[in-house]
Structures are given as C-alpha cells and as structure tokens.
Amino acid sequence: MPTIFRIAVPVPLPRLFDYTPPRGGDDAPILPGSRVLVPFGRRQLVGCVVSSSPVSDVPAERLRPISRVLDSRPLLDGGDLRLLRWAAEYYHYPLGEVLAAAFPVLLRRARSAEEAVRRYGLTDAGRAQVPDELKRAPRQRQLLAWLQAQAGDVEEELLDSLEWDWRQVLRILCDKGWVAVRDCPLEQPAVVPGVSLHKPGPALNxxxxxxxxxxxxxxxxxxxxxxxxxxxxxxxxxxxxxxxxxxxxxxxxxxxxxxxxxxxxxxxxxxxxxxxxxxxxxxxxxxxxxxxxxxxxxxxxxxxxxxxxxxxxxxxxxxxxxxxxxxxxxxxxxxxxxxxxxxxxxxxxxxxxxxxxxxxxxxxxxxxxxxxxxxxxxxxxxxxxxxEALPPRVRLVDLRNQRLEAGLSPALRGAVAETLAQGEQALLFLNRRGYAPVLICHGCGWVARCRRCDANDVVHAKQQRLRCHHCGADQALPSVCPDCGSDDLRPLGQGTERVEQVLRSFYPGVGLARVDRDSIRHKGELERILDDVHNGKAQLLLGTQMLAKGHHFPNVTLVGVLDVDGGLFSVDFRAGERLAQLIVQVAGRAGRGDKPGTVLLQTHHPEHPLLHSLLREGYAGFARDALAERQAAGLPPFSHQALLRGEATERSAPQVFLQELAEWVRRETPEVFALGPAPAPRERLAGRYRWQLLLQSGNRAALHRLLEKLLRHAETLPAAAKLRWSVDVDPADLY
Missing domain, CATH: 3.40.50.300 (P-loop containing nucleotide triphosphate hydrolases)
Known part of the structure; x- marks a missing residue:
C-alpha cells in the first residue's frame, strides 16, 4: 500500500501537499477522489486525494498524517480528476481551490457525504424551558422560542432565515443541553433505468x-x-x-x-x-x-x-x-x-x-x-x-429631433397602442435598471457619484435610495444638493423603473410586468410573471436582458428596443458582437407561432454600419464581417489573451507591480505581446484602484508557457505583497 498521499488543499498555492495515512486507521484503501481532513498549519482543512506514491520529496520528519478519511468511497472518479486538473492548469488557478469549487458547499465541511446535512432539534429539557424566563439573554430567548415553534428538527439553512448571527447563541443552547445536533443522511432516489416518455414529440422538419x-x-x-x-x-x-x-x-x-x-x-x-x-x-x-x-x-x-x-x-x-x-x-x-x-x-x-x-x-x-x-x-x-412562422420585420426608429417621453419615441408609443388594441402583447427592452442613471443639481451642476467608485449613483425612486450598481453602496436619496443647498435635484435618463411609471400613465388599465433584478427578488417570482404573460394577464412586458434570452412568448407581436446606441461606442472590442447578439435575441421574442412580428430599434445613429449589416444580412453577415475585422486586427479568435489585473487601496501599487511584469515579459519572449499596463476603464471600484496588463499571442502554447513562468516570477516581487492580483485566461471583459 502506498504510504504517501498527494492531496489538493483549498489554499491559494499551486501545488499538492504530501501526507501519510491516518494513525490507527484500518487497512481500507484511500483512493483518488476521496475527501480527507488534514492538518494545515494550525487549521484542519478538507482536501481531496489526487494521487499516491511510495515516496515523497518532503523529509519524513516533516510529513503529517491525514486526520480523518471523510468518505467511504471516492466522490470523484479518474475522469472527474482529469478534467479538474486540466481546468486548474489551463486557467492557472490552484488545484485545491478548483476542487473545492467543484464540490457543493456542504461537502467542503468535515462531514461524510452520507451524513452531510446537519440538523438541530430541541431535547426534552429544551422543550420544557419557558423562553420568557430568559430575560437577561434576549437572543437565547428569541432562538429558543423560534425552535419551539418549529414542527421538528431544522437545518442550518432554515436558521439562516433569522438574518442574525445565531451560531454562537445556538452553541450556548447546545452547551445547556437544550438543543441536540444530528448529522443526518440524505434521502437519495433509486437509480432509474432506461427512459419513459410522457408523450411523443411533434414531427420534425x-x-x-x-x-x-x-x-x-x-x-x-x-x-x-x-x-x-x-x-x-x-x-x-x-x-x-x-x-x-x-x-x-x-x-x-x-x-x-x-x-x-x-x-x-x-x-x-x-x-x-x-x-x-x-x-x-x-x-x-x-x-x-x-x-x-x-x-x-x-x-x-x-x-x-x-x-x-x-x-x-x-x-x-x-x-x-x-x-x-x-x-x-x-x-x-x-x-x-x-x-x-x-x-x-x-x-x-x-x-x-x-x-x-x-x-x-x-x-x-x-x-x-x-x-x-x-x-x-x-x-x-x-x-x-x-x-413556418415568418421572421419579424425589423426597422430603425431615428431618434434625432424626436420628442421622447422616458426614452419612448412617438413611433414606438403608437406601435404599442396599436398592438394592445389588437389584443396582442408588446415587449419593451431597456438594459438599465433603476429609475435614472444620473441625479444632477440644476442649480450648480453637482452629480451624485459613488464615494467608492468611478461611477454615478443610480436613482431608485420607489425606495428613495441612491445605489451604486458596481459596488452595491447605498444611501438615502438627498432632498437638497450637498454642494449648494438647492432643492432642484433632477434625475436624468431612464431606467426600467422610470419607463414603467410612464407606461402606466400612457396605458392605464393595461397589465404590465417588469422583469429585472430589482423586481425579481424572490424564488418563484419570475415563474409567476411568466405565467401572467402566457395567460394574458400581462399585456405589456418591460425588462432588461433577463427577458432577451430563450423565453417563448407566442402572443408578443411587437418588440421595442429603447436604446441600441450604448453598444455602438465602447472600449471593448467585443461590444459590437454583444450588441448584435442582443438585438437578434430580443427580436426573436416577436411574432412566433402564426402571428407576424415587428421589431423597432430606437437609435440616434441609424446610419451605423453594424445596424445596417444586421438588417441587411442578419447575424451571419455580421459575423462574417466581424471575423474579418478581428483577423485584420489580430484579435481573438485569431490570437489568445490573458489579462493580469492588479488592485489596491494605494493608487500606485498596481501600476508599479504590473509595470515590472510587463518589462519582464518583454525581456522573456518575443512570442507574447505585453499591452500596458494601463488603468482599467473604471479605475476605482469599491475603494480600490485597478490597473491591468494584457498579454496576447498568436500561439496559445507560448502564452501558457509564459504564464507558468510569470506566476512564479510574480511571487518573488516585493510589490506583489502590496496588492491583490489575478490572472484571467481568455478574458471576456477588458475592464
């Protein structure tokens, strides 16, 4: 039997750690893919056995034994481990943390998979207690009363609904003998052989x-x-x-x-x-x-x-x-x-x-x-x-010199009214939630900015709050300007909340459903809204990209995109691709079944070549032209990229660190280009300053060879200790 086990531990170190078998354990084999509890420094961590060997490069006196084997059989097989090791190598991320991410949260704890669910229940002594007698311990009184009101044992997730730190209080109740802890097996379904159909499908074309x-x-x-x-x-x-x-x-x-x-x-x-x-x-x-x-x-x-x-x-x-x-x-x-x-x-x-x-x-x-x-x-x-449903008719609405109401042109408002009058449904798309993206003082020009980010605060009128959609910072909506004291504060622009308000005034009595992250907060809410759409209770839909993807609305015959211009001008070379995809996906919600559809795209730039390409040749024509542009510019998929990001509370720290890495890359190989470093397009986020260094190569293998060396070299730089930094292979967003 091998005496050394190589274990991936969930720590930010790109290596495996050697351990000996547990002391006094039985002779049952410990196989790759099994979870084990191991000592790591002063902590006990849940790791995963990756391989075994009769020898170790670590001196025998420094090797420590596995504390406990958690599973009676491996949870991952050889194929699972190969995939996870590939992912760790390709994305240059520690294998221990990759493995931890692959397990559900309850399997990252030191419990067997067979009994991974922990439940808490009152003992006879706990049921006999009178909560009101705990006058000096209000949290104990509250938790005891809550447990007594439950029908039986409860899981940790139900306790989390209390929305306060119940763990320390629960430990006290356990120490008093009023609450018992039980690790319980999960009920598992039996293996289902073969296939059984409820009903056959329609004939295929x-x-x-x-x-x-x-x-x-x-x-x-x-x-x-x-x-x-x-x-x-x-x-x-x-x-x-x-x-x-x-x-x-x-x-x-x-x-x-x-x-x-x-x-x-x-x-x-x-x-x-x-x-x-x-x-x-x-x-x-x-x-x-x-x-x-x-x-x-x-x-x-x-x-x-x-x-x-x-x-x-x-x-x-x-x-x-x-x-x-x-x-x-x-x-x-x-x-x-x-x-x-x-x-x-x-x-x-x-x-x-x-x-x-x-x-x-x-x-x-x-x-x-x-x-x-x-x-x-x-x-x-x-x-x-x-x-044989017909594709929707798509046309541009020129917004120049138009009088807009919350971003709605006269043409779009008229089309919505006509659609509703015919008993059909309309969908309006705006990829901006909140009431307005800007709050400005008409007296002095002050604009509400996030104190932690290079971004404007967004007005949420219903809650009377200003919120940053980047870091989540939240504050009350001011009644007067903090700079000049004027009470003439005006929201500029529109989000879905403001458009909803205007639509209700334009079309009173019409069922309206708004779908965005602010309106869909609880489990089952989206399903309820979709049911309202399908049964005709909601005739007018308004939403963000949550509505653009994959939904089937057979009675929607009009789709209006309030603002396509945001994706036409961006620092990200993928912005045009995303806009084209979004337009086509949103347009696809119109005119399914036997009802023809119409799509109206509102823009201040009706002559833009991307829009004309989409209307003339569809997505296939756009993709052909976009790939030709990418090839001419040497951009992905004709090259391969990795983005190094650095962030710190001190402005100069990420710049200094990434500058050292850029100079090292340029000395190391001519096969990889180092572009930057440069501040991120939104330099300050959540109180931290962000810089980035883009690495690009026409040879994927050369890029990954360099990244392996770079990660080792970066750890030796004194500047690395002054910031958080990361590597993003095949970055989707360059900001």
Whole structure:
C-alpha cells in the first residue's frame, strides 16, 4: 500500500501537499477522489486525494498524517480528476481551490457525504424551558422560542432565515443541553433505468431531423456540434430528441444554461416529455437541495441534470451527452475567483469523456463560428422558424429631433397602442435598471457619484435610495444638493423603473410586468410573471436582458428596443458582437407561432454600419464581417489573451507591480505581446484602484508557457505583497 498521499488543499498555492495515512486507521484503501481532513498549519482543512506514491520529496520528519478519511468511497472518479486538473492548469488557478469549487458547499465541511446535512432539534429539557424566563439573554430567548415553534428538527439553512448571527447563541443552547445536533443522511432516489416518455414529440422538419441524426450517430464518442438556429426554429425539440436517444442507451445528460431565469421553461419542457427524474443545479437552490442533486448525479441516479455554470463539474458516471444552450452568453464566463468559461470546460469534458456536445445558439459567439469554419465543430443549421412562422420585420426608429417621453419615441408609443388594441402583447427592452442613471443639481451642476467608485449613483425612486450598481453602496436619496443647498435635484435618463411609471400613465388599465433584478427578488417570482404573460394577464412586458434570452412568448407581436446606441461606442472590442447578439435575441421574442412580428430599434445613429449589416444580412453577415475585422486586427479568435489585473487601496501599487511584469515579459519572449499596463476603464471600484496588463499571442502554447513562468516570477516581487492580483485566461471583459 502506498504510504504517501498527494492531496489538493483549498489554499491559494499551486501545488499538492504530501501526507501519510491516518494513525490507527484500518487497512481500507484511500483512493483518488476521496475527501480527507488534514492538518494545515494550525487549521484542519478538507482536501481531496489526487494521487499516491511510495515516496515523497518532503523529509519524513516533516510529513503529517491525514486526520480523518471523510468518505467511504471516492466522490470523484479518474475522469472527474482529469478534467479538474486540466481546468486548474489551463486557467492557472490552484488545484485545491478548483476542487473545492467543484464540490457543493456542504461537502467542503468535515462531514461524510452520507451524513452531510446537519440538523438541530430541541431535547426534552429544551422543550420544557419557558423562553420568557430568559430575560437577561434576549437572543437565547428569541432562538429558543423560534425552535419551539418549529414542527421538528431544522437545518442550518432554515436558521439562516433569522438574518442574525445565531451560531454562537445556538452553541450556548447546545452547551445547556437544550438543543441536540444530528448529522443526518440524505434521502437519495433509486437509480432509474432506461427512459419513459410522457408523450411523443411533434414531427420534425427536415433540418431538425438531419440535426438529430448527425448527433445521434456520434453518441458513444467525442464530437462537437454547433446547432445554429434562428430564434423559434425548434432547437429545444432537437435537444429533447437527443436526450431521448441518450436515455435509451442508459446514459445521463448534462444540459447547461447561462442563467437561472431560463431554467423553469426548459425544466418544464423536460418534465413534460420525460417520465424520469430531472435535477436542477444552480445558486438559487438551498445548499441541501444542491447537495441532494449532486449526490444523485454522482451515483448515476439522475438521468438529466439541468444547471448553470456551476453544474459543469458535477460527476455523472454514465454521462452520454452534453448540451450547452445559448452558448454565446457571457454569463458562462466567471468574472471573479476561478475565472472559468463553462462552455469551454464543457467542450473539454466532452473530449476527455468521449461524448458528443451540442452548442446551441441563434447568435453563436465568434469563437464558436470560427471553430465551425475550421472544422473543429460540425455546423448544424435550422434556418426556418418552426411551424413556418415568418421572421419579424425589423426597422430603425431615428431618434434625432424626436420628442421622447422616458426614452419612448412617438413611433414606438403608437406601435404599442396599436398592438394592445389588437389584443396582442408588446415587449419593451431597456438594459438599465433603476429609475435614472444620473441625479444632477440644476442649480450648480453637482452629480451624485459613488464615494467608492468611478461611477454615478443610480436613482431608485420607489425606495428613495441612491445605489451604486458596481459596488452595491447605498444611501438615502438627498432632498437638497450637498454642494449648494438647492432643492432642484433632477434625475436624468431612464431606467426600467422610470419607463414603467410612464407606461402606466400612457396605458392605464393595461397589465404590465417588469422583469429585472430589482423586481425579481424572490424564488418563484419570475415563474409567476411568466405565467401572467402566457395567460394574458400581462399585456405589456418591460425588462432588461433577463427577458432577451430563450423565453417563448407566442402572443408578443411587437418588440421595442429603447436604446441600441450604448453598444455602438465602447472600449471593448467585443461590444459590437454583444450588441448584435442582443438585438437578434430580443427580436426573436416577436411574432412566433402564426402571428407576424415587428421589431423597432430606437437609435440616434441609424446610419451605423453594424445596424445596417444586421438588417441587411442578419447575424451571419455580421459575423462574417466581424471575423474579418478581428483577423485584420489580430484579435481573438485569431490570437489568445490573458489579462493580469492588479488592485489596491494605494493608487500606485498596481501600476508599479504590473509595470515590472510587463518589462519582464518583454525581456522573456518575443512570442507574447505585453499591452500596458494601463488603468482599467473604471479605475476605482469599491475603494480600490485597478490597473491591468494584457498579454496576447498568436500561439496559445507560448502564452501558457509564459504564464507558468510569470506566476512564479510574480511571487518573488516585493510589490506583489502590496496588492491583490489575478490572472484571467481568455478574458471576456477588458475592464
């Protein structure tokens, strides 16, 4: 039996740590993929066994034993570990922290997977206590009374609803013998063999049939497909047929979506078609729910897993197919911490696991289009809307010299009125929440700015608050100017809250639903609003990009985009691509079924070439031209990038640190260009100054070789201790 175990520990160090077997343990083998509790400095941390060896480079007297083996069997198999090691190497992130991110929160604690849920219940002595007698301990009295009001044992997540720090108080009640702690096993579903259909699907058109046949022929081996279909072309039905084929072979299916808001609709389609368990995995669930789904998938008891970015590493021993819907969506890319791109990780998972993957979109990313052109992905096209539905009519509304009411032109207001009069629904899109993006003093010109960021505060009129949408800082809406004392404070511009107010005055008595992060705060709220739309209770929809993605509104015949100009002028070279995708996606909400649709795009720049390209040739023409521009400029996907970010409370610290790295890169290799350093477009964020250094190369391998050396070199620089810094491989946002 090997005597040394190499363990990944959740610390920001890019290495494994050697440990000896636990003292006095049994002879049961400790296999890779098992969680263990290990001493690390003065702490006890939950790590994961990655490999074993008979020898160690560490002197024997410095080796420490594993404290405890937490699982009776490995939770990760060899394929899971290969994928996680690849992700750690590709994104240059510590393996221990990558592994920790792959486990549900409850498995990052020192409890066995079989008994990972901790419950608290009153003892007989606790039930006999009278809370009002605890007059000198108000928190104890409050918690005891709350526990006595519960029907039975409670989990930690229910205690979190108290919204105050109950843990110390609970420990006191436990010490008094009034509360007992129990680690309880999760109820797990049985393994479901085969597939059972609730009902068969509709007949496929020739393009759908060809797409299903192509992917079905690849089941059992790796192949990547781009399923490019115009909005309403029936991509979901293709997914359903492919899932059926995989289930008939006894395989599991992983389906990824970019946002929680899209899961209810696709979940309903899955459950309507298949009489098998469908698991959800996203941040909107409780930790216990996430653990239950994770373990069911890991046991092979969950045929279909539908999740967001965090689901990409979920173990599935019988995985046979991966689906990535809306593959172009920026939400698949993490913007902090472990900055993975779930779509790219999913492609590698399919490659390592030998299964096909389907990337679906009406507006595929330029990287994916490029891969299809090069033959790395097989392109499957759905060029017609399902049911012979006509594409929407798209036209530009010139805002120049127009009298606007909260951003609404006379043409758009008239079109909305006409649509509502015909008993149809209209959708208005504005990707800016709040009441107004600026509060200005008409007396002296003062503008409300965030004290911690280089950004304006946003007016939220209903709550009478000023909020920073970057750092979350919040303050009361002032009644007078803090500079001159004038009470003539005026909100400029409009967000969804202000537009809603104006729409209610224009169309009194019309059911209006607003969908943004401010209006959708609680579980089930989005589903309720979508139900109102489908049953006709809400005739007018207003929202941010939450409404632009994947939703099916058969009675919506008018879509209005209030402001397309924001994406036409940006420091980010991807801004045009995102705007084109957004316009096409929003336009796709109009005129499904047998009702034709109209899309109105409001702009001050109706002559802009991007808009004309979209209207004349659609997204395919835009993608062709944009890729030609990227190639001429040497930008991704024709080159590869990594962004080094530095931030500190002292303004000069990130500049000095990144300047040293830039000079080192220029000396080290001519294959990688160092661009910068330069301040981030929004230099100050949450009280910290941010600079960045962009590394770019036409050779991906050369870039990654350099990053390995750079990370080691950076740790030796004295300036590194004065700031927080990070590496973002394949950055999606350059700010």
């Amino acid at each position: 020739p393009e759908q049939d060809a797409a299903v046949a192509a992917v079905a022929a690849a089941l059992g081996g790796f192949k990547a497909f781009l399923l490019e279909g115009v909005t309403g072309s029936g991509k979901t039905e293709v997914y359903l047929r492919l899932i059926q084929q995989a289930l008939e072979q006894g395989r599991q299916v992983l389906a990824l979506l970019p946002e929680i808001a899209l899961t209810p609709q696709l979940e309903a389609r899955f459950r309507e078609r298949f009489a098998v368990p469908v698991g959800l995995f996203h941040s909107g669930l409780t930790e216990t729910e996430r653990l239950r789904v994770w373990l069911a998938a890991q046991r092979g008891a969950l045929p279909i897993l539908l999740g967001t970015r965090s689901a990409v590493f979920t173990p599935m021993p019988a995985l046979g197919l991966i689906l990535v819907d809306e593959e172009h969506d920026a939400s698949f890319k993490a913007q902090d911490g472990f900055r993975l791109h779930a779509r790219d990780v999913a492609v590698m998972r399919a490659r390592l696991g030998g299964v096909p993957i389907v990337l679906g979109s009406a507006t595929p990313s330029l990287e994916t289009v490029h891969n299809a052109r090069r033959g790395r992905y097989q392109r499957l096209q759905l060029s017609k809307r399902a049911g």
